[in-house]
Amino acid sequence: MKEITITTNKISNMVNGHFHAWGWEVPLYLFLGGLTAGILIIASVMAFRNKKDGFALSSGKLSLWAPIILSLGMVFLFLDIKHKLFVWRFYTAFEITSPMSWGSWVLLMVYPLSFLLILATIRESYPGIFSFVNKFLSFLKLDVLFRKLTEFSEENYKIIAGITIPFAITLGIYTGILLSAFGSRPFWNSAMLGPLFLVSGLSSAVAMVILLSKEHKEKSLFTKVDIALLLTEGVFILLFLIGLATSSAQYKAALALITGGALTPSFWIFIVMFGLLIPALLELLELKGRNINPKLAPVLVIAGGLFLRFIIVEAGQMNSWLPY
Amino acid sequence: MKKYGMVIDTKLCVGCGACVVACKTENDVPEGLHRDWIVEEVTGKFPNLHMEIRSERCNHCSDTPCVASCPTGASHIKKGSNIVKVDPGKCTGCQACVVSCPYNARFVMPEGYVSKCTFCDHRVEKGELPACASVCPTHAIAFGDLNNPMSRVSRLLRARKFKTIIPEAGTDPNVYYLI
Numbered sequence: 001m002k003e004i005t006i007t008t009n010k011i012s013n014m015v016n017g018h019f020h021a022w023g024w025e026v027p028l029y030l031f032l033g034g035l036t037a038g039i040l041i042i043a044s045v046m047a048f049r050n051k052k053d054g055f056a057l058s059s060g061k062l063s064l065w066a067p068i069i070l071s072l073g074m075v076f077l078f079l080d081i082k083h084k085l086f087v088w089r090f091y092t093a094f095e096i097t098s099p100m101s102w103g104s105w106v107l108l109m110v111y112p113l114s115f116l117l118i119l120a121t122i123r124e125s126y127p128g129i130f131s132f133v134n135k136f137l138s139f140l141k142l143d144v145l146f147r148k149l150t151e152f153s154e155e156n157y158k159i160i161a162g163i164t165i166p167f168a169i170t171l172g173i174y175t176g177i178l179l180s181a182f183g184s185r186p187f188w189n190s191a192m193l194g195p196l197f198l199v200s201g202l203s204s205a206v207a208m209v210i211l212l213s214k215e216h217k218e219k220s221l222f223t224k225v226d227i228a229l230l231l232t233e234g235v236f237i238l239l240f241l242i243g244l245a246t247s248s249a250q251y252k253a254a255l256a257l258i259t260g261g262a263l264t265p266s267f268w269i270f271i272v273m274f275g276l277l278i279p280a281l282l283e284l285l286e287l288k289g290r291n292i293n294p295k296l297a298p299v300l301v302i303a304g305g306l307f308l309r310f311i312i313v314e315a316g317q318m319n320s321w322l323p324y
Numbered sequence: 325m326k327k328y329g330m331v332i333d334t335k336l337c338v339g340c341g342a343c344v345v346a347c348k349t350e351n352d353v354p355e356g357l358h359r360d361w362i363v364e365e366v367t368g369k370f371p372n373l374h375m376e377i378r379s380e381r382c383n384h385c386s387d388t389p390c391v392a393s394c395p396t397g398a399s400h401i402k403k404g405s406n407i408v409k410v411d412p413g414k415c416t417g418c419q420a421c422v423v424s425c426p427y428n429a430r431f432v433m434p435e436g437y438v439s440k441c442t443f444c445d446h447r448v449e450k451g452e453l454p455a456c457a458s459v460c461p462t463h464a465i466a467f468g469d470l471n472n473p474m475s476r477v478s479r480l481l482r483a484r485k486f487k488t489i490i491p492e493a494g495t496d497p498n499v500y501y502l503i
Contacts, residue, residue, distance in 0.1 A: 001367065001369060001373075002365070003366045004363060004365050005365075007339055007364055008341050008344045008358060008361045019428055021422045021423050080418070081417050081418055081436075082416075082419070083412075083415050083417030083437045084417070084436065086413070086417070086436075090395055092396065093395070095392075098392065098395045098420065099393075100395035104395060182389070182393065182423055184423070184425060184426035185423065248492075316423075320428065321493045322427060322428065322489070322490055
């Protein structure tokens with residue numbers, strides 16, 4: 001036998017259920033960060049297409065969502081932070097070994113890039129917003145600068161998109177590395193989380209395009225892309241599980257959480273079944289001409305992406321090197 | 325440089341909790357939060373049972389995931405020593421360090437910043453022992469400079485069998501347990 005008693009109190013897996021540093025805010029932030037990365041990757045890649053017809057959303061309107069969704073994510077990040085008045089401290093240091101530090105600086109780069117990306121297509125995509133901002137800024141005598149910046153973005157559309165892609169990829173991967181860098185939490189401690197969260201974020205963004213697009217051509221292309229992304233995500237999840245299964249005892253104990261343990265039903269039902277397999281199948285049938293509600297598959301993909309973050313963030317905290 | 329360490333004799337510790345109370349009093353640790361704690365571990369099969377009592381705390385590791393994961397430099401190693409500390413003025417309360425510690429030795433203060441055992445460095449600076457070591461009724465907790473071969477901790481580690489907790493986590497802990 002091996003019985004452990006904590007005779008005094010301790011921040012412990014045994015006291016108050018289990019160790020719980022991060023609640024719902026962090027997975028939500030990781031999801032929205034990944035979604036922003038996906039949106040920026042799509043909007044940037046579409047900049048390199050010369051024909052814009054039939055792709056009004058992905059090659060124009062979509063980029064406006066990036067700073068909005070990212071800002072929403074930042075709100076949740078702020079809610080998670082416990083010493084709120086000191087949040088500015090993220091920007092008084094760059095710690096090379098801390099993924100969180102990398103992340104906060106990457107976020108700072110992503111904002112101006114996404115604004116330039118929006119300006120590059122704003123006249124076509126959102127003429128109403130363009131004239132409103134123009135009028136509003138003319139009060140502040142900043143309208144000339146705004147128009148010049150818009151012209152600059154339009155002229156350098158492809159260059160801006162080219163610079164945005166690596167930053168967006170870094171943002172997507174960072175949401176996974178943030179967790180995988182913690183050697184003390186075996187469930188998270190897998191390099192697969194970076195690419196997995198990137199592909200999942202991209203897939204959620206593609207689902208968003210399918211959901212919001214009004215053009216058949218655009219929907220059909222992105223449905224094909226989504227099937228490929230969902231399959232890739234499935235392969236990455238499999239590799240992630242193989243990594244845990246073939247590692248040392250603590251990692252096997254982490255895997256047990258989703259192979260018979262407390263999180264088994266939620267992992268296999270909400271992530272694998274409803275988040276990956278069923279939407280992939282629905283999209284495949286849709287492409288073959290079956291009459292299926294076109295909103296169903298993308299909604300499932302987005303919900304699956306959300307569940308993926310929630311369950312992984314939870315699982316990592318339910319398992320550690322010490323049994324107490 | 326000083327390399328402070330603690331050597332705790334599990335053959336002497338009776339789990340009275342005086343170290344826990346002393347720490348809470350000395351460092352004003354709020355209710356419900358603890359910088360140190362007592363673990364009783366019973367192993368074996370009846371009637372051949374073995375009980376070990378340990379007073380545990382931050383291990384002031386030589387390889388510190390908490391310092392590495394801190395995005396602001398709030399988690400740091402005190403100059404001229406190996407004492408791992410948190411600067412509340414730099415801490416955002418993001419809890420990256422809390423999550424990175426394999427010993428779960430860190431916690432969030434009611435004010436929002438992260439706190440932990442400091443080896444009572446404010447006492448050590450004055451040449452005193454950490455509060456927990458100073459009150460131990462069985463003298464089970466020894467504290468000193470591991471770099472000094474004549475210190476009590478170095479001599480104990482030369483003379484006795486010892487272990488550290490989960491050395492396989494790879495953080496090179498500096499709190500030793502005599503067994």
